Amino acid sequence: MTRDTSQISRRTALQTVVGAALVSGAGCLSSDENTTTNGKTPIDSQGVLQRVTVDGTALVVELAADADVDQINLIQPSGELFGQRNVAAGAQQVSFELGTSYTPGEYSVVALNGDETVVERSKEIQPNIRIRDVGLYRNNPDKPWDEVYGDTETDRIKNGEAFVTVENTGSGPEVIVNLVFSGGVPNPIENPRGSGMYETEQVVVSPGETADLFSNSFPFGSESEVGIGCTSDGNEGQFTLSVQTQVDGSQISKAYNVLYSGSNEMSDCEVTIEEA
Numbered sequence: 001m002t003r004d005t006s007q008i009s010r011r012t013a014l015q016t017v018v019g020a021a022l023v024s025g026a027g028c029l030s031s032d033e034n035t036t037t038n039g040k041t042p043i044d045s046q047g048v049l050q051r052v053t054v055d056g057t058a059l060v061v062e063l064a065a066d067a068d069v070d071q072i073n074l075i076q077p078s079g080e081l082f083g084q085r086n087v088a089a090g091a092q093q094v095s096f097e098l099g100t101s102y103t104p105g106e107y108s109v110v111a112l113n114g115d116e117t118v119v120e121r122s123k124e125i126q127p128n129i130r131i132r133d134v135g136l137y138r139n140n141p142d143k144p145w146d147e148v149y150g151d152t153e154t155d156r157i158k159n160g161e162a163f164v165t166v167e168n169t170g171s172g173p174e175v176i177v178n179l180v181f182s183g184g185v186p187n188p189i190e191n192p193r194g195s196g197m198y199e200t201e202q203v204v205v206s207p208g209e210t211a212d213l214f215s216n217s218f219p220f221g222s223e224s225e226v227g228i229g230c231t232s233d234g235n236e237g238q239f240t241l242s243v244q245t246q247v248d249g250s251q252i253s254k255a256y257n258v259l260y261s262g263s264n265e266m267s268d269c270e271v272t273i274e275e276a
Helices: 010-027 151-161
Strands: 049-055 058-065 069-075 081-087 093-097 105-113 116-125 129-136 164-166 175-181 201-203 210-214 235-245 253-260 270-274
Touching: 010 201, 049 105, 049 116, 049 201, 058 253, 081 093, 129 235, 129 253, 129 270, 164 175, 164 201, 175 210
Parallel strands: none
Antiparallel strands: 049 058, 058 093, 069 081, 069 105, 105 116, 129 164, 164 210, 175 201, 175 235, 235 253, 253 270
16 A cells, blocks of 8 residues: 655654544534534535545545645545645645555545644545446557557458457546456457556556556457357357456456357458447
8 A cells, every 4th residue: 555654753643643533522522513423523514625536546635715724634444644744825735646556445534723633524435447348440440559559450450459448437546457358259368468458567547537458469360279260151259358456456357249250261350249
């Protein structure tokens, strides 16, 4: 996990967090904003924290213009301090770089004035990758193939170059580290070269964004001994597409039906792919 603890010792950090918690508990007797319910700080009724969001690989905290706050602490799901930011006079925004090795879960953003907690807000940071589409160059020439492979159209058709579109519907950034095609493709890739993605070991997908993964192993290229071929009468199969993630540490798989027809050569084959 990434921790920003520069210029503060662990002891100082823990004292800051514990001290803030004690003051927050005491303050709840006289302030509606700090009144707790079931041990949790309520919503930011005075609007001190205008917005807490994830932008790319950073958590961004936006403050009200009149917020009387001089420090923001970010607490990890484990309860440890992730980092702290001083709020300069007149500043309305601070950010924490989460990176791509953070721990998913519920984080707490604590706004402080001196040693007193002004308000605390929780933020769930959890990636969620979904496979949205898969296709070949011959069916999707509008994709940025030249930017990725830089070769000719004939080579792309011959090699059976494929793409996979993934979407992050979660609230935290995720990293794709592996792409695998297996089953009913001409050249099944159970153990892809490297990550299985062309000239990259990982692809970062921010929350709310989509990304195209381009295959490095050409699963729809020339038929291998264990693959399924193309025939003029048509040939059907089913393959499984899998992507592996780093932050969440999961493998997402999806099955597809595929029809090969029109030729005995893969370079001239018509390929139709549908979700199983």
